[in-house]
Amino acid sequence: MAGKRDEVTIAEVAEALNISKTTVSRAISGKGRVSEATRARVFDYIGKGRQDAAAPLRALDPAASAAPWALRWVASHKNVKVVLSGMSAEDQLDDNLATFGDFRPMTDAENAAIRQTADVLRSHIKIGCTGCRYCMPCPMGVDIPDNFSIWNKLGMFGNKDAIRQQWTARFPDAEKAIHCGRGGKCEAVCPQHLPIRDSLAKLQTELDNL
Numbered sequence: 152m153a154g155k156r157d158e159v160t161i162a163e164v165a166e167a168l169n170i171s172k173t174t175v176s177r178a179i180s181g182k183g184r185v186s187e188a189t190r191a192r193v194f195d196y197i198g199k200g201r202q203d204a205a206a207p208l209r210a211l212d213p214a215a216s217a218a219p220w221a222l223r224w225v226a227s228h229k230n231v232k233v234v235l236s237g238m239s240a241e242d243q244l245d246d247n248l249a250t251f252g253d254f255r256p257m258t259d260a261e262n263a264a265i266r267q268t269a270d271v272l273r274s275h276i277k278i279g280c281t282g283c284r285y286c287m288p289c290p291m292g293v294d295i296p297d298n299f300s301i302w303n304k305l306g307m308f309g310n311k312d313a314i315r316q317q318w319t320a321r322f323p324d325a326e327k328a329i330h331c332g333r334g335g336k337c338e339a340v341c342p343q344h345l346p347i348r349d350s351l352a353k354l355q356t357e358l359d360n361l
């Protein structure tokens with residue numbers, strides 16, 4: 152699910168390129184009609200991380216969006232009995248019905264492409280925060296997952312100008328990592344066992360120095 156700051160980013164890209172937010176969203180997700188020229192402009196603006204990550208999947212099936220790959224990968228595990236998918240638009244429902252109406256288990260070649268894509272994504276991500284928000288609320292007011300989200304976007308897309316703008320102009324100062332008091336309650340409940348306190352200090356320095 153997109154957070155409030157993800158929506159801001161889509162709006163920023165749309166404004167910068169003078170195209171609609173829907174077009175930006177379609178270009179990123181691979182769903183819906185978007186010309187290759189427009190898709191290239193969007194990825195040029197936001198950076199190449201996600202485009203490069205999907206390259207092994209596009210090579211096997213240029214028309215498939217990310218959702219069928221994800222759903223087929225999950226459903227191809229023999230112990231998985233139910234797959235849940237969050238949907239917010241009718242074309243997403245159509246996409247999912249097409250995936251499961253004619254279900255094809257993953258082949259070995261497809262699983263290898265998924266592993267390649269996952270390796271690229273992992274290499275770009277700064278920290279493996281899933282956004283579960285179990286660490287919230289922070290007693291110091293720090294929005295821990297949103298700090299990690301913007302840091303990960305920097306790693307994923309590499310667009311320093313867009314991230315600097317978002318960090319300085321749109322991210323509330325009171326929720327920034329700098330207010331961390333190093334109490335550590337967050338780390339005790341984080342299911343990913345993340346080094347939250349040290350990571351907050353690191354990201355604050357990194358984002359302040361873009």
Ligand code: SF4
Pocket residue numbers: 279280281282283284285286287295296299340341342343344345347
């Ligand atoms: S508990 Fe851990 S994984 Fe969940 S939002 Fe907080 S930092 Fe991220």
